[in-house]
Structures are given as structure tokens and as C-alpha cells.
Amino acid sequence: MNTHLDVGEVVEARKSREQALAGTAAAGRPTWVPIALLAVLVMLPAIQVFDGFNYVLHLGLYALMYIAMSSSWNILGGYTGYISLGHNVFFCIGGYFSGMILAYTGISTLLTAPFAGLAASLVGFGIGFITLRMRGPTFIISSIALLMVARILFDNWSFVGGANGVTLPQLTIDVQWAKLPYYYAMLFIAAAAVYCSFRIKHSKFGLHLRAISQDEVKAESAGINTRFYKMLAFAISAFFVGMAGAVWGEYLTYIRPNIFLIILIAANMVLMCILGGKGTVAGPIVGTIVLIAFNEFFVATMGSSEINIFGTGLVMILALLYFPNGIVGTLAQKKKLPRFLDWD
Amino acid sequence: MAKLLEVKDAVAGYGRGPDILTGTTLSVEAGHVQCIIGPNGAGKSTLMKAIAGLLPLRSGEIRLHGERIDGMRPDQILRKGICFVPQERALFGKMTVRENLRMGGFILDDPHVLGRRIDFVLEAFPILGERAAQSAGTLSGGQQQMLAMARTLIVEPQIVMLDEPSLGLAPQIVEQMYDIVHMLREKGMTVLLVEQNAVVGLSNADRGSVLDLGKTLFEGPASDILSDPRIQELYLGKPTQAA
């Protein structure tokens, strides 16, 4: 029987325990890193002066596109906690919006992209109105159903060419520099998406989203207009994806349902965020680079298609089981995050 | 006195979170009603869950009759003779009172024994007997607590653990509930309970343990604890309080 009991000691012990649980604040942000990175990326196309770097540019463009899309997805999936497995619906809407304008009026998607983004946002707002009423797993299922519905709709819509799609005119530029406009467009979109993601994270809006992702019921009772904020997050997350779709369509010179509406694209967006760290700013970027590098390696050694799907699935399983917070998130948890990755 | 249940230096926490139990010790003697008190977050429920096998220990040991039971599954611990009634009471809302009792005897092999015990419980608790065909979800809070506790009689465990049995119950119901606690003791069972309302809990118990910040600070006869001025200052508030 323990009889040693000092009132003062107990009160002290309680205080210090509470303090320990409160945690410590973070150090300053390395703002020079993203700026330096941006500078490098802006100057990258200069290597086109030398021959044979076409593929590098293509890869860069592709990566930037996914950075934009996964950062965008992150706003809904990472910050708000609503996981959408059909987000490439907006990719498709943006692509078709600008693509059809291009086909009919010849105006380049590079100009109409922001409007494509807006169109996607509007649709997103509307869809969100319906689907955001569902929580958790039901929301995920509805997003897959949405993708299936969109696929059927676009496959059967004769105005946009149905399953065969529409061929788009090409820009008349020298092959050596042909990729450049699209590259810079994607760079711009990616930068905008990441910056937007950063600003949201540090705004009151972002705080509310995080509250929603932790416990929506409590957030609601705390007076947060969860309905509106969720829909806004949905709309914003659709915006950059739509813009990316617009540029991608013109870059490929054709728009077809099966380039936009395949589940692998949605899976990629999700996986990049999970791998990198959903809910962080740098996470999607890290995840995108890692996954694309992994994909390239895979395709180079094993050829593409089915094995690719298996590989993506396997990576997702491993990520979810062993790094649920992603690379950035796990490092941050263990307090081992290198400063150049701490963009939060 | 035979030490029925012993917890030594238990350390435990939830998921990857901080340690809630930071080296807890506890000893329970057979045939007594023992009450654990302490502030919120002290680890009282955590301790019970650890004993019941719902939470793994990070270090330390739990022994029943000298045999180590930490690391065992909850169903194994039940078979060893420890029955746990959590705060949520663990009733099957859609099953009737009788079906809940039948489920309570899941580990019994002999259906005749099960049937006899169910009949006994329904007789000993007329309130339950009247509602044998009623679904448990429609019972009042007090009746649900009664059902949860009566259900332990089906299994006739050595130790019954009750986590905050008086939670949400009106004072007269609380009294009735403690009558059941004493009845369990008369039947030869040992009762270990966690009670937020320290005065009520200790006045109805033989022994008490004081838990704070995951450690047992004090263990002994309940009346000693009640009259200790240090305990009163830290955990019981002003000496004059309505129980």
C-alpha cells in the first residue's frame, strides 16, 4: 500500500504532464526553396537548344500536370478529408470545354484554360452539393459512380464525338520548341495550385477545413458552415484539375473519354498525395515525383499496361499500411523533416 | 489475504499516443468490492481495458492467481474468469433481454446450465423478467445497467469489472445498482469498479485505489481513503458534498 502522497507534488506532476502534451511550435519556413525550384524549372526548357531532350520536357510537363492535379486534390482529400476517387471527371470537363472551343473557334486552350477551370469548378460546386452530403466511405463510392456515369455520358454524346472523341488542331511551331508553350502553361498551373494550397492551409478557411476533416459533427456544432466550406473546397479542387485538362487535351491534339476518364488517373492523384503526405503542401509534389519516377523505372524495365496497374496498387497498399501520413507526413511526425521539404 | 488479481508496473496507451498508464500497480483481494477513483484522464478506464485484454500493455504484467494474463485476447480472459462491463454497457440493442442473456453465456458449453442461469437471472431481477421479450435498446438507462450487470451472473466469473456503472443514472437508481454490486459479492464474486463519483464509490466499497497520471498513488481500505484529508483535498473537493 502506497502511503507517500504529497499534495504539492501531485499538482506539479499534473502541470508538467499537460505542458508536455501541448508540444512545441515549428521553426521558420524556407521560402527560398520553392523560389529556387521555380527558377530552375523556368529555365529547364533551355536544354531544348541541344537535341534529344524532347522526352525530358514531356516528362517535366507530365509531372507538372500531376503536381497541379494532386495539389488540387489535396485541398479536398487532404485538408477536408473527403477522398474522391473520381476527380478526373473535372480533368475531362476542362479538357472537353477548352477542346471543343479550340475545335470550333481555333482559340488555343492556353487562353481558355482558366475558363475551363471555372467550368469545372461550377460543375464541382453542383456535384458537391449532392455528393458532399455523404460521409466517409459512401462519398468515396459516389465518386467512383460519378466517374462511371461520366464515362457513359461522354461515350454516348455525339456532339463531342462520343467514344471516338475530337481531333484538335496543332499549333504551328517548330518541333523543337513545340512543347514549350504547354510546358510553361503546366508550370504556371502547378505553381498556382501549390501557392493556392499553401495560402489555404494558412488561412481561416484552411483551419475550418481541417476541423471538418477531424470531426465534422463537432465542427458543425462549433458554428462552422461545413456545407458551404466543403463545397468551396470541392470547387477549388476542381479548378486546377480542369485547367490541367484543358492544356493536356490540346497538347495531345485530341480529346477522347478514355484519355481522361480512366480510373488509373484518379488513382494516381490519390496515390501521389498519400505517398507524399496528404494534408501538407509539399507532400503532393514529393509524391508526384516519386510515383512518376517509379512508373518510369517500371515501364523501362517491365513494359507498360497491366503490370503498371498492379504496381500502382501495390505501392498504394504499402503506402497505406506503412506510411499512412506519406513521406512528408511521416518525417514530420518523427521530427526528422528536412527544412527544404517543410513548406507548411 | 489471497491476492486474486495483481497489476505490476503497467504501462499502456492508445495507438501510438502517449502513455496513459505510466507504471500502475493494483492488487485486488478475493471477495471484496474494490473501487478505483481518480480524476479524468488518470487512466482508470484504461486500466480496466488493459486487464480485460482490450488494450495491450507496453510493459509490465497482470496476473490472475499468479498466472500472467496480459497479452491474452479478451475472450480468453473471459474464460479465465474476468468479466468486463464497459461504460457503454456492451448490450445488443436489437436483441431482447433474454437474447442478451443468452449471448452472455456464449462461452458456456452446456445449454441446460445456460437455460437454468437465464431463468435464475430473470427471476432474481423481476424488472428484467417482466421485459424478457423486450429489445434491450428500449430499456431505460438504469434497466440497461441492470441487464449488463445481471448478465455477468450467467457466466459466474471470479471477477466482475464495472466501468463507471453509475454514469448517467439518477441517485436512487445508483443505490439500486450498488445493491446489485453487493449481491454479486454475496454470491462470491469479486467486484472491481471505476467510479467518477468518488464518495459514492468508496462508501459502497471495501477497498479503494487512487489513480492519478497513470500511477496508483494510494491503495487500502475504502474508509481510510475517505477519511484521509490529502485525498479529500485532491480528489474529493470540499469535505461537505452531497453524494
Add this chain to the structure above:
Amino acid sequence: MADFIQIIILGLALGGVYALMASGLTLVFGVMRIVNLAHPIMIIAGAYVSYWLFRLYGLDPIVSMPIAAIVMFCVGIIVYKLVFEREAASAKYSEMTVLLTFAVAMCFDGLLGTAFSNTQRITSPSYATEAIFFGDLFIPKGQLFAGIASLTVIAALVAFLQFTRFGYAIRATTQNRDAAQLMGVNVGLVSIITFGIGIGLAGAAGALVSFVFSFFPAKHWEWIAILMSLVVLGGMGKLAGAILGALILATLAAFVSTYIGTTWSTMTFFLALFVILLVRPQGLFGDPLEES
């Protein structure tokens, strides 16, 4: 009028197959609260088992149904042990678990695609192309046999759940997992076996699917939404609901297919899913408060 009845007959026969397809999904959700997006690909895996047994040994798919079921039961146990056992311990992260099933689905999609390529397959036992006629009405033999086989398996499942001790344990775990555990049910064991049974049911359904539909690996994405609509209509985790939902929606889809067009019949399921989730998310028999 005869047309009307004809459509209903076709719908119900198909509905029976859908019911079996959905039953495993419902069972797994009931016990583990896991929405298993990988269920449809497991059905397809079972279909491949039957397909190859038919092509290589001439084994009738209905006869090979138990084989497909057992093979997939084992696959289910292995998948659970490798992937889900850890997750089951931590109660949170139900969205993460859904993503996990999604990832498993992708893995199997890739594996099956690599092994068997993406060509459409169909098993063609003799009865698949024959029909039975009652006056003006007809039922395709294949669908009739499939429907009967489905209902037999479902009846066996229900009997198992109602009359065996393990079935009792499953039902208790479905109602209240924590309570069941404290009553002495080894919920860990119940989870893994139930998952195996669920996937085994998928395998059995696959054997029937192999001659009722044409299949290829990527088809599972379509079935995810279809099966979900059935299960949600019936009420997540309620077996009777899933069966009823299957019959209702399959019949509805049959009408849409006849009067509007076959491309839109799958739409029926997707639209139904949205409507249900909006109007009455707990479905016909589900519990009002759906805790995700």
C-alpha cells in the same frame, strides 16, 4: 402485358445472380465495417477459375462453383492476413481501409490482366444459349440455372448464419463488435473467417458470372458501382436488404434496357445509388445512423 412479365422474369433471374454477388460484400461489411471495393475483382477471379476449368477440362461452371468458392476462400484468407489484419486492430481510418481495398482491387486487376490479358471471356456451356419457353414467355436457361444456383447458395448462407454456433458469433459481431468480444467471441477469428467466406461467395458468384456475362479484368470497376447501389438500397450490412435490392434494381434495369436502351441500363444502378444516398441513405432495412 406479356412483355411486361417477360422483362420482370429476366430481371429477377439476373437479380438472383446479383444478389449472390452482393451477399459476400454485405457479409464483410456487417462484420468488419469494411466496404470492400475489391469484391468485384474477386468475382472476376472466380470467373476465371471456372472459365479455365471449363476450357481445359470441360467442367461445367455450375459444377465448378464449389471449387471456385474454395479457391477464392483461401485467397480471401491470404489477402486478409497480408493486408487487413493490421488495419482491423486499429478501429479508426475507415476511409483508409476503403482505399486499401481499392488498392487491392488494382493489384488483382493488374495480375489478372497480365496473366490472362484483357480479352473478353465467357464460358459457354450448352445451356447458356438455350431457353425454356412457357407460351409467349421465355427464360434463358443459363440465367434460370444461375438464378436457382444463387438462391441455393444464399439459402445455405442464411442457414449457416442462423443455425450454427459460428454463424451466431458472426451475427453477434455484426450487431455489436465490442459487446461480442466481451461475451467471449474471438472477433479476430470471426473477422478473418468471415472475410474468407465473403470472398468465397464472390468466387461462387464468379462461376455463375462466367457464363451469364462476358467478363475481363477491367470490368470490375463497373460492378463496384452496381453492387454498391444494390447494397446501399438494401441497407449496408443487411443480407435480406442486399437480396431485395438486387432483385429490385435488376428488374428496373431490365425495363430501362428494353424501353430506353441497353447503354443506359447500367446507368440505372448509378443513378439509383445517388438517389438513395440522397433520399434515404440507410436504405430499406439499414440503421438510421450510419456510422462510417
